[in-house]
Amino acid sequence: MRSRTSDDDPLAAALAPPPDESPEATAIRIAREEEALRISQAIDESIRLERQANKRNKVVRVLLLGQSESGKSTTLRQFQRIYTPTAFREERIHWRIIIQMNVIRSIRTILVALSSYYRQTSRARATTFSGARWDSRSHVTSIRTERRTKGKGRADNLSDLDYDEDERTGDAVTAPLWADVYSEQDAREDAVLDEIAQRLEPLHRIEAMLKGLLVPPSEEEPADLGTGPAGLATALGHAKEIFVRPGRWRSGGAGARPASSIGPEAADEAQRVLFECRFDLMRLWASMRVREILALRRIRPEEESGFFLNDLDRVTGYNYVPSDDDVLKARLKTIGVSEHKFEMEAGDQRGTQWRIVDVGGSRFQRPTWVPFFDNVDAIIFLAPISAFDQVLTEDPTVNRLEDSVLLWKGICQNKLLANVDFVLFLNKCDILQRKLESGVRLARYVKSYDDRSNDIETVSKYFRGKFSAIQSTYSPAPRKFYGYCTSITEKTATAGILASVRDIVLRQNLRSVRLA
Ligand SMILES: Nc1nc2c(ncn2[C@@H]2O[C@H](COP(=O)(O)OP(=O)(O)OP(=O)(O)O)[C@@H](O)[C@H]2O)c(=O)[nH]1
Ligand SMILES: [Mg+2]
Numbered sequence: 293m294r295s296r297t298s299d300d301d302p303l304a305a306a307l308a309p310p311p312d313e314s315p316e317a318t319a320i321r322i323a324r325e326e327e328a329l330r331i332s333q334a335i336d337e338s339i340r341l342e343r344q345a346n347k348r349n350k351v352v353r354v355l356l357l358g359q360s361e362s363g364k365s366t367t368l369r370q371f372q373r374i375y376t377p378t379a380f381r382e383e384r385i386h387w388r389i390i391i392q393m394n395v396i397r398s399i400r401t402i403l404v405a406l407s408s409y410y411r412q413t414s415r416a417r418a419t420t421f422s423g424a425r426w427d428s429r430s431h432v433t434s435i436r437t438e439r440r441t442k443g444k445g446r447a448d449n450l451s452d453l454d455y456d457e458d459e460r461t462g463d464a465v466t467a468p469l470w471a472d473v474y475s476e477q478d479a480r481e482d483a484v485l486d487e488i489a490q491r492l493e494p495l496h497r498i499e500a501m502l503k504g505l506l507v508p509p510s511e512e513e514p515a516d517l518g519t520g521p522a523g524l525a526t527a528l529g530h531a532k533e534i535f536v537r538p539g540r541w542r543s544g545g546a547g548a549r550p551a552s553s554i555g556p557e558a559a560d561e562a563q564r565v566l567f568e569c570r571f572d573l574m575r576l577w578a579s580m581r582v583r584e585i586l587a588l589r590r591i592r593p594e595e596e597s598g599f600f601l602n603d604l605d606r607v608t609g610y611n612y613v614p615s616d617d618d619v620l621k622a623r624l625k626t627i628g629v630s631e632h633k634f635e636m637e638a639g640d641q642r643g644t645q646w647r648i649v650d651v652g653g654s655r656f657q658r659p660t661w662v663p664f665f666d667n668v669d670a671i672i673f674l675a676p677i678s679a680f681d682q683v684l685t686e687d688p689t690v691n692r693l694e695d696s697v698l699l700w701k702g703i704c705q706n707k708l709l710a711n712v713d714f715v716l717f718l719n720k721c722d723i724l725q726r727k728l729e730s731g732v733r734l735a736r737y738v739k740s741y742d743d744r745s746n747d748i749e750t751v752s753k754y755f756r757g758k759f760s761a762i763q764s765t766y767s768p769a770p771r772k773f774y775g776y777c778t779s780i781t782e783k784t785a786t787a788g789i790l791a792s793v794r795d796i797v798l799r800q801n802l803r804s805v806r807l808a
Pocket of ligand 1: 363364365623626723780
């Protein structure tokens with residue numbers, strides 16, 4: 293077979309000038325060709341500019357990462373409060389049902405603590421205490437420093453922060469678990485607490501009802517199912533656990549029940565019962581005897597997520613509508629992944645689309661993060677540094693700070709994220725400050741902290757240094773360190789920090805456009 297040459301190229305033959313072309317015809321043809329070229333180049337240029345503009349206006353993707361209860365969803369809510377305030381306000385009323393559940397959870401913590409105190413101390417109330425029925429199910433509180441994990445869960449590969457082995461594994465029990473002296477006064481107060489617990493019985497029914505609506509069967513607390521790619525949860529085998537459908541709880545609940553049976557009446561009924569119980573709720577939380585027993589058992593409900601007992605007067609009001617602050621304080625665990633869109637309303641970047649991806653942070657949820665590493669401009673990583681004396685809810689053998697450090701290290705060294713900017717929030721500094729001021733010493737939990745001063749400035753500076761060093765040691769390529777000490781539930785300070793984060797992320801985004 294003969295190979296083709298340019299001589300018999302049909303296209304070249306068709307475009308070739310006619311063999312008998314006159315000089316005038318040649319001039320006209322050349323002028324037309326030049327005009328066609330000019331137009332073609334103009335079209336190319338406009339396509340290039342349009343592509344660039346699209347990139348500049350491209351969606352900025354931010355991923356929120358961190359362990360469970362680190363404050364990811366709260367950060368997202370802060371973004372919503374600032375950038376889509378109308379929608380945020382309209383949604384506030386739907387948070388009431390979550391706050392009701394949060395209140396009941398704190399009350400449960402107290403009644404279980406009383407019941408188990410009476411049982412363990414063999415007091416007269418032990419067999420009859422009316423709060424005992426709250427004790428029937430397993431109750432995990434992450435607020436107690438775990439003392440029962442001896443020999444388990446040692447982190448063998450952590451050297452960046454030097455934990456006290458005894459503190460981590462629970463060998464260092466020093467405080468007595470209960471007082472030895474039982475006065476008549478104690479007995480009288482216990483009798484009063486028993487009566488209160490009796491009158492709080494209706495809360496038990498309300499808790500069961502709300503739990504049916506808001507808590508996935510294998511969970512202990514209300515949870516929101518993310519709206520990420522369908523199938524992810526199924527792939528991970530969590531499909532059966534997921535009970536609260538995306539967004540549906542906001543219209544009164546969801547789950548396996550027909551929507552008609554779970555309307556806003558559930559929230560109204562719960563509010564009515566809370567209203568009727570409000571004085572007993574307040575008396576319970578104000579009782580010095582309760583405080584004493586909680587202290588003996590080292591339980592601090594006020595450090596638990598979604599703590600509203602100091603606001604009982606307000607949140608149990610018959611016509612209670614959650615405030616902005618209440619929505620930020622409420623606790624709703626995330627299961628799965630959800631993506632939220634925002635549009636910048638003001639400034640140079642007006643119209644820029646933002647996608648913020650919020651993920652569930654518990655250990656079981658972490659495999660769902662990886663598919664989102666592929667297409668992300670920045671990561672906001674939250675490390676709740678107040679949790680240095682707490683353990684993970686999902687694995688009480690693991691210290692929370694240790695988990696955050698390991699997670700940060702893993703994210704820093706992840707090659708998929710080598711070109712992504714990180715912003716670190718050392719979060720819950722308000723709780724950290726209160727904890728340090730109440731006399732809890734960081735050096736008891738982190739040996740390498742040594743004899744440094746136990747104040748918030750020194751402690752947060754120390755953590756900043758540690759996290760920054762991990763980033764520079766483990767990042768595959770150099771990246772700038774952006775670290776903030778945050779109390780993400782606070783509105784004013786957080787607004788300033790989020791504005792800085794926005795600028796960092798946008799600068800990075802522009803840089804990537806120029807490089808493209
Ligand atoms: N006091 C205080 N509370 C905070 C702060 N940040 C978050 N919280 C509270 O901590 C709880 C947990 O926060 P979330 O935002 O739900 O945590 P998360 O990281 O989304 O947790 P998962 O969904 O389980 O992964 C909520 O009740 C928040 O109000 C903070 O800086 N200070
Ligand atoms: Mg969350």
